[in-house]
Amino acid sequence: MSTKPPATGVAADIPLEEQLDWLRSMQEIRFFEEECHRLFARGLVRGSTHLAQGQEAVNVGACRALRVTDTMACTYRGHAAVLAKGAPLDRAFGEILGKAEGLCGGKGGSMHLTDMSVGAIGSFAIIGAHLPIVLGTALTEQYEGRDGVSLCFFGDGSTNIGAFHEALNMASIWKLPVVYVCENNLYGEYSPLATTTPIERLADRAASYGMPGVTIDGNDIGVVHETIASAVARARAGEGPTLVEALTYRHKGHSRSDPAAYRPEGELEAWMERDPIVLHERALIEAGVEQSRCEAIRTQAEADVTAALERAMSWAEPSPESRLEHVFA
């Protein structure tokens, strides 16, 4: 695999109708995250919340290359990935609001959205924790002679934790059907990548595990989809794991309390020019889609998010007894 040509924003071999659905999904996620931001400001979200505006193309492009029966694990910055895998908007809001009908019954919260029914097997808030866990889900597929794939999202900073090394090494030696997707958004918390990591291209690390490594434009959903689809096909065929480094950018700070003052002047603006939703919309229109169609999708996405939030807000708090449930089976 090699680095893809410059951004086009559409995938040549995917029907436009399907790509319009990618747009819908990215729009929903964008509105969802903006609502989360507001909910936090209103004191309705406990702890912290880590938003993914700007990174939607990585999550949606990658998850759309998976089957619903394939599994996906992600980080605390995971609302987008879990929604992209197919979790319902209202129950995701419900979890973040700590409601009984939330995805995890209010026991996980913003950092731990999980929906096993769509293969979103967990959002992990200990850096690197899930990289070894997907070895196990992938092993089950290999063990049972099935062709399911496990996809694992993580950040650039997460490539410096030991679990990254153990996981990629073992995935490769056992030829497990895993696709490791590094969302390189240039920062780990407040530290620019260059201050923590002695190499620029994180995909280069794949070489020491004897697996393919590829760096792509993570804001071009067409490129993301195509790259992940070929890594998934490789995994399904029993040829082992791939490391994909998707270059992207988070529009907001690390977490709700971070104004991101450490960013150099002009950096955010430059990346806003390459907003993945804008890029995809523009490309769809160039490919012949009516602008009004894109606008309708946006309006519908906003309305769906608003309605989902209203439903979630109306749901009950978890019962006091529920706190004692689910420690053991």
Place this chain on the structure above:
Amino acid sequence: MSQTITYKQAITMAMADAMEEDERVLLFGEDVAVAGGAFKLSEGLLERFGPRRVRDTPISEQAIIGTAIGSALSGLRPIAEIMFADFAGVCFDGIANEMAKYRYMTGGQVTMPATIRLGNGAGTGFAAQHSQAVENWFLNVPGLKIVVPGTPADAYGLLRSAIRDPDPVLFFEHKHLFGTKGEVEDAPALVEIGRAEVVRPGTDVTLVATQLMRLRAVAAAEALSAEGISVEVIDPRSLVPLDVATIGESLDRTNHLVVAQESSHDGSWGATLVARLMATHFESLDSPPLLVGGDDTPIPYAGPLEELWIPSVDRIADGVRRTLAYGHPA
């Protein structure tokens, strides 16, 4: 018909029988396949069940635990071996933060039928980093079952139960007991997790101990019987769930409690047991409960020093005598 087997053979047999019974059971760890395990506990399993089900891993404890978690939540029944329990330190997050909490944090969306076998305990001269009673590290992590067999029959029966259990089980195998022998049926019985065993009935004092300390507690009880002291020895066999009821019922009859443990005091299972019984059976006690344990030091290497650290039969017997002498100065 019954047979005599070693603790080590019991573990091997339990894994083999479980793999025979259930196709979803597999074993992985460092050197468990081709070499048959660092302690030879999986000898013959690769030959019998093949490389799909018996697998060598790299030296990667985080990857081993992660593989156990992921395969358990997706439908397999993994047995993962952590060669020396002390290595739990390098995969503590996987055990304590991920495996233990997965079901809870997802609101019950997953079950986690993983068994982690860990080589535990002192007495074999491995020094401070390969000898600890590591079960104590995990007592304060809700969501884990903790099993501590002391005999071949319990090692077999509890391991079979652990593998069938829908929850994560830490199965501690005491290294000093591998060669000890015991009777089991030809088709040995499963042992329910969470049921203490009254090893030796008695009327004067309740003596609670696990693993190597169980053997020494029985020896101490035998020595004391010659002095006319009747000791009831109880082995909890699992620390989570802990069968406080059986121990409490004994205490109601004997009115004296001694715990022998291969651990220093703070944060230990013995201290936890004493605290719980003080709260619920205070009125039954005729003397302060006594913990006989290791010093508050790492475990020393030299033979005579390690022997001083680990509670001996004499120290346990002396603890019982002192407890019974409470309020009756000589």
